Structure formats: structure tokens, C-alpha cells
Amino acid sequence: MNGKLPSITSKLPAAAALALICLVWFLVCETGAVPAYMLPSPVDVARAMVNDFPTIMDHSRVTLQEAFYGLCIGVGLAFITATVMDRFLLLDRALYPLMIITQTIPTIAIAPLLVLWMGFGMAPKITLVVITTFFPITVGLLDGYRNVDRDAIDLMRAMGAGRMQIFTHVKFPSALPNFFSGLRISASYAVVGAVISEWLGGFEGLGVYMTRVKKAYAFDKMFAVIIFIVIISLLLMAFVNLLSRVAMPWVQVEKRQDLASAGETGK
Amino acid sequence: MADDPQERRQAMDKEILLQADHITKKYSGKTIIRDINIELGKGELVSLLGMSGSGKTTLFHVLSGLTLPEEGRVLLRGEDVTGNPGRVSYMLQKDMLFSHKKIIDNVSLPLVIRGMGRKEARAQADPLFEDFGLEGTQYLYPCQLSGGMRQRAALLRTYLSSQGVALLDEPFSALDTITKSLIHKWYLDVMERIDLSTLFITHDIDEAILLSDRIYILNGKPGQIRDQIIIKEKKPRDENFSLSDQFLAYKREIIGKL
């Protein structure tokens, strides 16, 4: 009970700001300060969202699939890469700079190439998602592995633990917080990555739908899709948060402990 | 009685569990400890007293097998275990309870490492919680324990990973004075009940006198064993001992040798 209240009150300012922006948006449209063909009123957008809901849901199913598959493959590859790089110093020295360089290549620039190579199906979309999500997770895991206390490894060795046991009991759990911050970023990249690659051609998906309504100058529908993408990204991030809570129950305990001791000294 | 050579020999005639045999250790060419010879007999509580930087932790790293010495051997019940970790139980200077494991899993980790299933390891560790004054903390995380409790948990883990011999690196030095004196009492009590011969590091002279059967003094650069002092006060000891003239005499002797 006590824990809930501050978390609600701390979110109030953000909610108020959001409401205020919507109000300003509404007033700007209603008074005719901006013509309706340039900026649809929030009421129109809401109406478009309701009317188009079944269509948007159909398309988002495809986009979410791409994002999800891409994310899963990205996580898998990142895990293997980071773990192997951590094990072999030479590989780490060889690959780390390369990974940084590939990250500077903008997503939009490779997307058309992927379409050229793989066609208009799901493959190029999933590939793009893999490329964009792979890096934050790999770096997160690598940092996590590296930050493990030397003494923790000494202790494990002194208890007679082998390399594999040190990994499963110490290194991997210590890297989990970093892994999840990487995954949180990647989850939002994943949806955006899928939508961007759908812009460049495809049969279904929110990106495809966006290009269609754009051609029809249906700006209200366009806004409805954008808002929908935001909602999907937020839901995905919330899911990652939930996952991280389940995977790292001790983090919640530590937070509560910190709060309690802060409360004690505060009073 | 005080320096009866026969008594001294008797102490030495006990079964020797752990022995450092002419150990010299260098780090990047610099000799940190030189020609160390020490022994730990069965049931003994021996302390290694020295100023910080004298190489106490380095010696423990060698004894535990974590690092190889340039010269010398480590013998466990006569067997050469030099550079062979996993044989001599070692409690590091930091308590090093893993924050992601519940206390019972931290404590039973050495059993799991030796190949026991998690359930079985928990079942084996559980009854010891009461002996170590940790009852009720099994399913808490380390952050929920006080400093003194964490130290007890780390000690229980060390005990579970030991085969009769343990090295403790400044086990109580991070605790405040009151907690420390409480835990000293508890420690002497626990040691009466369990079979664990320990070699422990301290830089606290009072602690060394209060807890030890023997004290090795390590100092100099490179660190060498300067002397050995036998504390003859019978066990179990209590706080009165630390207020006695005898205690002061020991203290004077040690300060003279440091």
C-alpha cells in the first residue's frame, strides 16, 4: 500500500504534461490556427483509431512478429557473441572495434539493400531488427561480464569451481542487470526497425499501412498509426521490465531495502 | 610453566594439517613474502599478525592455491597441494556473499560446486543455520542482513566448503567495535563446537591474543615470519581474559616484536 502511493504521485506530473499537450493540440485545431489537412485534431485521430482498429491490429500483428523474431534472434546471437568474446581475449580485441564501426552505419541506409537481397517478405525486416538489437545487448552483456569482481572469481576458484561453474553462478547473474538495460533499449529499437524496413516495401505491417495512408493524405490515420507504434513500444518495454523483475528478484529486494534505510535516516 | 619447552613441543607434535614449506612469492619481480614456514595443527586457532601491506593476503593466496609461489610448497595433511585450489577453504577479506543468491544458496554453494544438487545442498546446510546464529535468514538476500550476520554467513559457507581446515582473511575487521566484541564471543563459542582448524589474518593485536592458540608475526619488506607467540590461556576464554595482567603482558611482548 505504502509502496504504491509514491509511485503514483511521482507519475502525476508526466500525466499532467501529457494532458496539457493534448489540450493545446485540441485547441490549436479547433480554433483553426493550423489547417486540418496539416494537423488533424486529436478527436479525428481518436476516431480514425477506433474505425481502423481491426486493420491496424492486423498490420501490427505482422510488425510485432517481425520485431519479436528479430529480437529473439538478436538476443541469442548477442549472448553467443558476448560469451565467446569474453572467453577469448583475442576475439574480443578483433571484434569489438568492428562492432563499434558497424553501429555507425545508419539503419535507413542498409534497409534498401536488405530488401534488394531478400525480397519483400519478412526476412529483410527480421534481419534489420536483428542488426539493430544485437549491439546494445552484446555490449550490455560484455560490460556485465567484465564488471564482475575479481575477488568473486577468486572465491569461486578457491571453492574449486571450474570455468563453467564460475560462469553460471557468478558471471552470468552479475551481467543480468546490464543485459536487461540492453534489452530494454533493443525492444524499442525493434519495433522502429521493423516499421522502417516495412516502409521500403512489403505486403503487410504497420510500416506498409503507413505508406498507404500517407499516399492517400489520410493524416488522421497516419497519426493513429504513429500513436499505436508508441503504444506497442511501451508495451514491449513494460514486458521487458516484467521479465527483468522475474529474472532478478533480488533487485526488488535491494531497492526496497534501500528505501527502508533511506526512510530511517530521513526521519 | 610459561616457556616450558616440553609444552611447546607438545603443541608442535599435534597432527599437522596445513604446512607452508619455505614459501617465497614475488609479484612482477618484487619479492612480497620470503621463506615462510608455518604450520597449523589439528584443532588449532592460529593467527597471522602483521601490518597492512606485509603480505598476509598474498600468503593466503598461495596457501589456498589461487596463485603459485616462486619457491616452496603447500602441504595439506602431508599432500602437496601447491597451486591446487579447492582443497583449503578460504574466506576472503571481503565477505563476498553473492547478492543474487539467497543466504541458503550462498552458504551451500561449495556443496553445489562439488556436484551436489541444489535441494540436497540446501538440506545439508539448513540445520547449521541455528548453530551459527543465523536461524530465519535462509531465504533472505544478503542485503537484508547486518554486517555481523553477513560475516557469520560467510563463515558458515567457509565451514561448509572446508575439509577441516580454513583460512580467514581479516574476518572481523570491517565490523564496528561493539559488533566485533559480540562476534568474538560467538566465534570462540562456535569454534568449541565445530571441527575446524583455522589460520586467520588480523592486524588487531587484542583480537589475535583473545582468539588464538598461537600467533605468528609477519613483518618487514619482503614479509617474513619474525616470531611465534603461544597464548597459553585455557579455552573457553571470556572477556575477563582481555582485562587481565596476562593479556597485557602478551600485548607488551607482541608490540615489542612488531
Ligand SMILES: Nc1ncnc2c1ncn2[C@@H]1O[C@H](COP(=O)(O)OP(=O)(O)O)[C@@H](O)[C@H]1O
Ligand atoms: N596481484 C598483485 N599484483 C601485484 N602486487 C600485489 C598483488 N597483490 C598484492 N600485491 C602487493 O603485495 C603487497 C602485500 O599485499 P597484501 O598481501 O595484500 O598485504 P596485506 O594483506 O598484509 O595487507 C602490497 O604491496 C601489494 O601492493
Ligand SMILES: [Mg+2]
Ligand atoms: Mg590483506
